[in-house]
Amino acid sequence: MTPVKCYPSKPEKVYFFGTCLIDMFYPEAGLDAIRLLEREGIEVIFPEDQTCCGQPAHTSGYQSQCRAVALAQLDLFPDPWPIVVPSGSCGGMMSTHYPHLFAGTEHEARAKDVAGRVFELTEFLVHVCHLKLDDRGEPQKLAMHTSCSARREMGLAETGPALLAQLGQVELVEQARTAECCGFGGTFAVRHPEVSAAMVEDKTQAIEAAGAEHFVTSDCGCLMNIAGRFDHRKASVKGEHIASYLWRRTS
Amino acid sequence: MSVQSEPVQTFTPGEFHRQAHDALGNPQIRSNFRKAMDGLMAKRRDVFSDWDLEVLRDLGANIRMRALAKLPDLLEQLEANCQANGIRVHWAEDGDEACRIVGEICEARGAKAVIKGKSMVSEEMHLNEHLEAAGIEALESDLGEYLVQLNRQTPSHIIMPAIHLNTDEIADIMHDKTGIERTRDADAMTAAARLQLRKRFMNADVGVSGVNFAVAETGTLCLVENEGNGRMTTTVPPVHIAVTGIEKVVEHLRDVPPLYALLTRSATGQHVTTYFNMIGSPRKPGEHDGPEEVHLVLVDNGRSRIYQDDELLDTLRCIRCGACMNHCPVYTRVGGHTYGTTYPGPIGSILMPHIMGLEATKDLPTASSLCGACGEVCPVKIPIPDLLVRLRKESVGEGRGNVAGAGTKRSKKEAAAWKAFQWLATHPFVWRVGTSVAGKLRALTPSRLGVWTDYRTAPKPAGTTLHALVKRHQANKTHGEDR
Numbered sequence: 001m002t003p004v005k006c007y008p009s010k011p012e013k014v015y016f017f018g019t020c021l022i023d024m025f026y027p028e029a030g031l032d033a034i035r036l037l038e039r040e041g042i043e044v045i046f047p048e049d050q051t052c053c054g055q056p057a058h059t060s061g062y063q064s065q066c067r068a069v070a071l072a073q074l075d076l077f078p079d080p081w082p083i084v085v086p087s088g089s090c091g092g093m094m095s096t097h098y099p100h101l102f103a104g105t106e107h108e109a110r111a112k113d114v115a116g117r118v119f120e121l122t123e124f125l126v127h128v129c130h131l132k133l134d135d136r137g138e139p140q141k142l143a144m145h146t147s148c149s150a151r152r153e154m155g156l157a158e159t160g161p162a163l164l165a166q167l168g169q170v171e172l173v174e175q176a177r178t179a180e181c182c183g184f185g186g187t188f189a190v191r192h193p194e195v196s197a198a199m200v201e202d203k204t205q206a207i208e209a210a211g212a213e214h215f216v217t218s219d220c221g222c223l224m225n226i227a228g229r230f231d232h233r234k235a236s237v238k239g240e241h242i243a244s245y246l247w248r249r250t251s
Numbered sequence: 252m253s254v255q256s257e258p259v260q261t262f263t264p265g266e267f268h269r270q271a272h273d274a275l276g277n278p279q280i281r282s283n284f285r286k287a288m289d290g291l292m293a294k295r296r297d298v299f300s301d302w303d304l305e306v307l308r309d310l311g312a313n314i315r316m317r318a319l320a321k322l323p324d325l326l327e328q329l330e331a332n333c334q335a336n337g338i339r340v341h342w343a344e345d346g347d348e349a350c351r352i353v354g355e356i357c358e359a360r361g362a363k364a365v366i367k368g369k370s371m372v373s374e375e376m377h378l379n380e381h382l383e384a385a386g387i388e389a390l391e392s393d394l395g396e397y398l399v400q401l402n403r404q405t406p407s408h409i410i411m412p413a414i415h416l417n418t419d420e421i422a423d424i425m426h427d428k429t430g431i432e433r434t435r436d437a438d439a440m441t442a443a444a445r446l447q448l449r450k451r452f453m454n455a456d457v458g459v460s461g462v463n464f465a466v467a468e469t470g471t472l473c474l475v476e477n478e479g480n481g482r483m484t485t486t487v488p489p490v491h492i493a494v495t496g497i498e499k500v501v502e503h504l505r506d507v508p509p510l511y512a513l514l515t516r517s518a519t520g521q522h523v524t525t526y527f528n529m530i531g532s533p534r535k536p537g538e539h540d541g542p543e544e545v546h547l548v549l550v551d552n553g554r555s556r557i558y559q560d561d562e563l564l565d566t567l568r569c570i571r572c573g574a575c576m577n578h579c580p581v582y583t584r585v586g587g588h589t590y591g592t593t594y595p596g597p598i599g600s601i602l603m604p605h606i607m608g609l610e611a612t613k614d615l616p617t618a619s620s621l622c623g624a625c626g627e628v629c630p631v632k633i634p635i636p637d638l639l640v641r642l643r644k645e646s647v648g649e650g651r652g653n654v655a656g657a658g659t660k661r662s663k664k665e666a667a668a669w670k671a672f673q674w675l676a677t678h679p680f681v682w683r684v685g686t687s688v689a690g691k692l693r694a695l696t697p698s699r700l701g702v703w704t705d706y707r708t709a710p711k712p713a714g715t716t717l718h719a720l721v722k723r724h725q726a727n728k729t730h731g732e733d734r
Contacts, residue, residue, distance in 0.1 A: 188621070
């Protein structure tokens with residue numbers, strides 16, 4: 001059961017943890033997320049020393065490497081502002097796994113404090129900012145893939161679609177097996193490439209079959225996987241991070 | 252009709268990748284599993300729609316956790332109460348010992364024919380092979396198990412053992428192996444199998460069944476089934492042997508209804524099963540039917556080792572509903588045989604490493620995208636994704652080292668790569684320079700990245716990092732130039 005979460009009122013400032021995938025491959029998505037937050041009158045602090053939440057090492061079983069990387073991130077958020085993360089998988093890592101990772105160590109209290117302040121971007125926009133959107137884009141049929149970490153680990157199946165529902169010209173189409181994994185799973189895609197490929201093939205087919213012209217995700221791992229598959233088979237459907245989509249259509 | 256003519260088709264967890272490749276390329280397997288799993292998921296969703304599922308799952312989890320917390324005491328209580336009821340209790344440390352015990356009971360009765368109800372523990376023990384080697388014929392009486400046995404295969408699902416077969420394939424098996432006239436009519440085939448099995452029940456010397464819940468306070472063995480073969484197996488032959496894992500014990504009779512409600516709904520979307528058997532004792536003086544002897548074989552086979560670890564212990568909560576496999580995107584695509592283990596799918600991947608060791612099962616804990624669907628539907632809230640990660644740690648020697656085969660998957664190359672990752676990610680300046688340089692050199696990024704690019708285009712660094720974009724953005728803001 002997803003625990004009931006109490007949301008704070010809109011803060012003056014937030015920390016932004018951009019995630020390593022956005023840093024390297026989708027920086028515009030990170031900047032668009034920052035712009036969305038700033039438009040709500042929030043000052044966004046971007047700790048320069050941020051690198052990666054440590055999740056790839058965690059899911060690969062390399063516990064000590066993961067802990068060292070996570071520990072380096074714990075130092076980045078000294079003031080009690082919320083920490084906004086534009087990814088359910090990194091957000092889930094920080095909010096769910098950091099406390100376990102440091103349980104029984106001197107860092108436990110700090111890990112719990114950081115974990116309790118982590119919000120996924122769409123979650124923060126919906127529940128804390130109560131974001132209102134005014135769509136200025138063309139009519140479009142859109143599919144959304146909510147990452148499994150956002151959906152199950154963080155319990156956020158509704159926040160992405162809730163934001164998209166505010167875009168008057170956008171028709172959010174329902175794919176078959178919406179809740180099914182796209183097959184990324186971090187190193188899973190490399191360790192079990194054929195199974196992963198079968199999964200992403202089904203995901204792209206479901207998005208196409210739903211009549212979507214475009215898709216968004218709230219996680220760049222899924223984006224890299226699904227868009228990479230569409231691109232590989234030269235399909236017309238393109239994808240982007242939900243932050244970019246929201247910013248583009250409302251700015 | 253003989254069920255022992257050809258060797259059994261074998262799969263092994265060591266060949267997971269090859270077996271997955273074969274299954275993925277087999278349209279019949281793909282469509283059989285996809286359709287079956289879609290149907291099962293829909294049925295489960297519908298049947299729970301008017302329940303407060305989370306409350307029921309919490310109750311189920313708590314009942315199982317309470318039973319496990321008291322396991323040693325409950326097992327003693329179960330033994331004492333079973334014995335008081337006239338059920339003979341045997342303890343087996345592993346599968347071989349359990350087979351030996353069953354074999355000895357058969358031998359003492361001069362048994363030649365054993366009829367079996369569905370029992371995954373007997374599959375785990377490889378009981379059929381053992382009995383066959385001793386010259387005793389063991390015939391499966393669950394329809395799915397019967398078909399799988401006729402086809403010289405093993406179950407591909409713990410609840411629906413023949414789920415990998417479609418109607419045409421079943422029609423072939425029934426025609427080729429049992430000699431009935433070829434038909435695709437499921438009712439006709441079922442009726443034919445029923446007739447064939449009915450004779451075998453009557454002639455069987457011993458019936459072997461599993462157990463769903465063993466109730467400590469009453470010494471009652473509960474058996475959940477749909478075909479009536481469980482009742483026949485446990486009542487017609489003069490001897491009934493129930494085999495079960497030691498974790499199947501529950502404390503009270505009142506613990507059974509919630510678990511039963513969760514089990515049938517999670518497994519097949521049924522409100523109730525056609526049969527629910529409560530076995531209390533052998534035939535009593537003056538009674539007209541029932542077996543003369545009832546035996547209970549309590550099988551450990553690695554479970555007490557799992558029990559000693561406070562995290563892995565959660566594995567033993569399982570009530571064997573199979574919902575985790577029905578909802579697993581990997582299982583749905585590769586099917587049960589690909590795993591090469593008695594229990595396939597997510598529960599198999601967290602259980603089998605304890606039974607077979609991590610070296611033999613090294614590809615199972617990683618055969619999951621950690622999407623969490625298994626944990627989300629588990630009726631007793633086993634944190635399956637966390638346990639998969641725990642076993643990944645054990646595989647590479649980063650865990651507690653208390654699982655057989657711990658550390659056997661560690662490679663120097665991979666360990667070095669993660670150490671390099673650690674160094675980079677804990678040296679922010681180097682990280683910034685490195686990611687920035689990678690961006691500048693994006694034209695040089697290979698367009699082929701191993702297996703990734705067999706199916707997808709390669710991701711290219713963006714040219715500018717978020718770190719750099721944010722710096723520029725902040726500078727622009729200061730100068731009021733940002734849009």
